[in-house]
Amino acid sequence: MINGMWKVAPTSVARGAARRRTEAELQRGRGNFAWCRVKWNLGCILLAVVVFAGGAAAQTVTLNGAGATFPFPLYSKWSQVYAEEKGVQINYQSIGSGGGIRQFIARTVDFGASDGPMTDEQIAQAGGRVLHIPMVAGAVVPVYNLPGVGQGLNFTPDVLADIFLGRITKWNDPRLSRLNPKANLPGTDIVVVHRSDGSGTTAIWVNYLSKVSPMWKARVGEGTSVNWPTGLGGRGNEGVAGLVRQTPNTLGYVELAYALTNKMTFGSVRNKAGQFVRPTLSSTTKAMDGALRSIPDDYRIFFTNPDGKDAYPVAGFTWILINAEQADAIKGKALVEFLWWAIHDGQKYAPTLLYAPLPKSLVTRVERTLKSVTSRGQAILQ
Amino acid sequence: MAVNVVGAARSSVRATGDRVFQLLLASMAAGIPLIMGLMLVALVAAARPAIERFGVGFLSGSTWDPVAGEFGVLPFIYGTLVSSALALLISVPLGIGTAVFLSELAPGWLRSPVRFLVELLAAIPSVVYGLWGIFVLVPWVRTVLTPALKGTLGFLPLFTGPPLGIGMLTAGLILSVMVVPFIVAVSTEVMRAVPRSQREAALALGATTWETTRKAVIPYARSGIVGAIFLALARALGETMAVTMVIGNVPQIKASLLAPAYTVSAVIANEFAEATQDLYVAALVYAGLALFLVTVIVNILARVLVFRVARGPGLIRE
Numbered sequence: 111m112i113n114g115m116w117k118v119a120p121t122s123v124a125r126g127a128a129r130r131r132t133e134a135e136l137q138r139g140r141g142n143f144a145w146c147r148v149k150w151n152l153g154c155i156l157l158a159v160v161v162f163a164g165g166a167a168a169q170t171v172t173l174n175g176a177g178a179t180f181p182f183p184l185y186s187k188w189s190q191v192y193a194e195e196k197g198v199q200i201n202y203q204s205i206g207s208g209g210g211i212r213q214f215i216a217r218t219v220d221f222g223a224s225d226g227p228m229t230d231e232q233i234a235q236a237g238g239r240v241l242h243i244p245m246v247a248g249a250v251v252p253v254y255n256l257p258g259v260g261q262g263l264n265f266t267p268d269v270l271a272d273i274f275l276g277r278i279t280k281w282n283d284p285r286l287s288r289l290n291p292k293a294n295l296p297g298t299d300i301v302v303v304h305r306s307d308g309s310g311t312t313a314i315w316v317n318y319l320s321k322v323s324p325m326w327k328a329r330v331g332e333g334t335s336v337n338w339p340t341g342l343g344g345r346g347n348e349g350v351a352g353l354v355r356q357t358p359n360t361l362g363y364v365e366l367a368y369a370l371t372n373k374m375t376f377g378s379v380r381n382k383a384g385q386f387v388r389p390t391l392s393s394t395t396k397a398m399d400g401a402l403r404s405i406p407d408d409y410r411i412f413f414t415n416p417d418g419k420d421a422y423p424v425a426g427f428t429w430i431l432i433n434a435e436q437a438d439a440i441k442g443k444a445l446v447e448f449l450w451w452a453i454h455d456g457q458k459y460a461p462t463l464l465y466a467p468l469p470k471s472l473v474t475r476v477e478r479t480l481k482s483v484t485s486r487g488q489a490i491l492q
Numbered sequence: 493m494a495v496n497v498v499g500a501a502r503s504s505v506r507a508t509g510d511r512v513f514q515l516l517l518a519s520m521a522a523g524i525p526l527i528m529g530l531m532l533v534a535l536v537a538a539a540r541p542a543i544e545r546f547g548v549g550f551l552s553g554s555t556w557d558p559v560a561g562e563f564g565v566l567p568f569i570y571g572t573l574v575s576s577a578l579a580l581l582i583s584v585p586l587g588i589g590t591a592v593f594l595s596e597l598a599p600g601w602l603r604s605p606v607r608f609l610v611e612l613l614a615a616i617p618s619v620v621y622g623l624w625g626i627f628v629l630v631p632w633v634r635t636v637l638t639p640a641l642k643g644t645l646g647f648l649p650l651f652t653g654p655p656l657g658i659g660m661l662t663a664g665l666i667l668s669v670m671v672v673p674f675i676v677a678v679s680t681e682v683m684r685a686v687p688r689s690q691r692e693a694a695l696a697l698g699a700t701t702w703e704t705t706r707k708a709v710i711p712y713a714r715s716g717i718v719g720a721i722f723l724a725l726a727r728a729l730g731e732t733m734a735v736t737m738v739i740g741n742v743p744q745i746k747a748s749l750l751a752p753a754y755t756v757s758a759v760i761a762n763e764f765a766e767a768t769q770d771l772y773v774a775a776l777v778y779a780g781l782a783l784f785l786v787t788v789i790v791n792i793l794a795r796v797l798v799f800r801v802a803r804g805p806g807l808i809r810e
Contacts, residue, residue, distance in 0.1 A: 206765030208766040209765055211768055212768075226768075229768070299654060301654070306736065306762045307766065308764075308765065308766025308767060309766055330559065332559065333558055333559045334558075335558045336559050337555065341742070342656065344741070345737060345741065345762060352626050352627075353658070356626070356631060356657070357656060
């Protein structure tokens with residue numbers, strides 16, 4: 111059986127070409143090729159010398175980071191602008207929050223990035239004090255596809271939890287239609303769509319459901335992946351969005367940025383103050399403001415279900431992870447200065463890329479945290 | 493005299509060259525089992541926490557709960573095996589039919605373009621198949637195929653449940669399109685390799701084209717065709733991206749082919765990047781080890797089958 115397979119490998123095109131080429135031609139070709147390689151090598155060496163000399167002259171610092179995919183568009187924008195303004199290169203690899211934390215613990219990167227806070231155990235593994243610096247926030251919104259029903263269905267926390275628990279199964283369930291008396295809700299089954307890949311989006315969504323529903327907390331709990339009681343799994347925001355947009359009667363959750371750019375229909379959620387709030391960038395920033403007092407000094411919190419009349423309740427930070435004591439003084443200084451820039455000047459790039467900027471009240475707190483970063487015991491920022 | 497000396501020297505050079513060449517090739521061949529062994533060792537080492545915690549029960553457990561730290565891989569293995577079996581069910585007749593046409597019946601001017609297209613099908617990246625699946629196949633399955641199946645065969649438990657468009661059946665369909673080029677390409681080559689004398693002998697006995705193909709060509713090429721099918725099966729078992737985009741990603745064992753399911757490779761690809769706890773990572777690696785074992789078992793079964801087939805009656809040897 112193996113003999114047969116061998117014959118597939120060379121394509122008919124390659125075989126024809128080989129037959130046409132004579133031995134002499136092959137010889138000549140090989141000679142040319144060798145010469146090309148010599149020239150190419152010389153070019154390489156020259157280029158390397160030039161690049162190396164240029165690099166040494168400018169004394170550029172390069173910061174390497176890896177982690178969450180969610181803030182990648184913002185971080186790459188920052189990296190581009192910051193290199194132009196300050197000449198510091200920032201390499202960011204969006205490998206996922208879990209990978210970011212692993213690389214940060216292994217100290218293969220200068221900073222990690224994550225949509226979920228590190229556990230105590232992970233911080234112990236990393237050794238030393240670890241700082242979670244919030245950069246921006248993102249909201250997670252319920253998206254749906256109901257023929258004949260437009261934007262802005264109202265959801266309460268308990269209804270959302272019961273739908274995702276599989277306890278409310280019809281769109282015209284009295285608990286849903288009472289909230290949306292004007293909408294013409296059909297009597298069809300609700301098809302729940304969730305993320306199948308581990309993600310910060312899921313972590314924020316299920317953290318919210320755990321806070322508002324004791325039954326969810328007991329039966330499912332929270333994490334980047336959970337054992338879903340019902341529904342279909344789509345891979346990535348785009349997978350969930352694709353399923354929801356194509357399949358009638360679906361209800362899923364995606365990042366606000368994703369819902370906006372894909373012009374999806376999404377609902378409002380009733381917050382702690384009893385208001386139905388439509389998810390927007392400003393209602394997400396309001397949520398951070400409302401949660402300010404409950405945000406601890408290490409910022410390791412999902413600030414879902416916060417106080418505040420206009421706060422949209424399902425949102426979370428994305429953090430950059432750094433060591434409070436920087437071993438390399440030059441890199442440490444560059445890193446802290448970059449983060450200082452990010453929470454001030456950098457914030458203005460957030461709204462255009464559909465991230466919610468930090469409120470002023472929180473920025474003052476993060477300033478204090480950044481000032482606490484040291485190198486060899488000395489504060490880096492004076 | 494002088495000629496003899498030169499000849500002897502040349503032959504000793506040739507002998508050394510042969511030996512070097514043989515050693516070189518032997519070390520290359522030895523590399524393959526070495527890589528296999530190293531993979532197994534690495535998988536077992538990385539999966540150790542999960543192996544110690546769950547043991548063999550991991551293979552029969554059906555709960556996958558990263559929050560509670562409870563892991564069982566049975567629904568994923570079920571999804572992998574059933575979606576691959578479905579794919580073969582569709583692609584084997586299609587692939588062998590195409591191969592017979594290309595090797596026995598197609599005129600020369602048609603053969604190369606069709607073969608070129610088939611080879612092209614094998615070169616399409618799987619994520620492109622996945623996108624095609626989401627935007628074309630899934631809506632078609634939901635609006636056309638599912639109602640048709642439920643209308644005619646709806647009494648079977650195989651075709652029950654809501655018309656979602658994604659699920660086991662769709663995964664099987666997309667896999668069948670992906671593996672059919674392997675079956676066609678290999679089977680065509682194997683059939684082309686059947687000596688002319690076989691066909692001429694059959695024709696001389698008064699056999700029709702159909703009888704020649706069925707009694708002279710296919711039995712001769714049988715072990716090669718079975719090999720092609722198992723190559724396709726191996727591809728189907730390991731396919732990740734296209735499957736995860738259309739299968740629905742729900743770890744459950746349902747009789748209905750219209751229900752969503754999940755495969756081993758898909759869960760690894762989906763959850764590995766964000767898995768943070770050690771046990772969780774180990775469980776995912778253990779799932780990879782389970783897939784590895786399933787593949788090995790399937791391949792051993794394949795060998796046994798090929799052995800049986802090759803020894804069976806009807807094989808004409810030259």
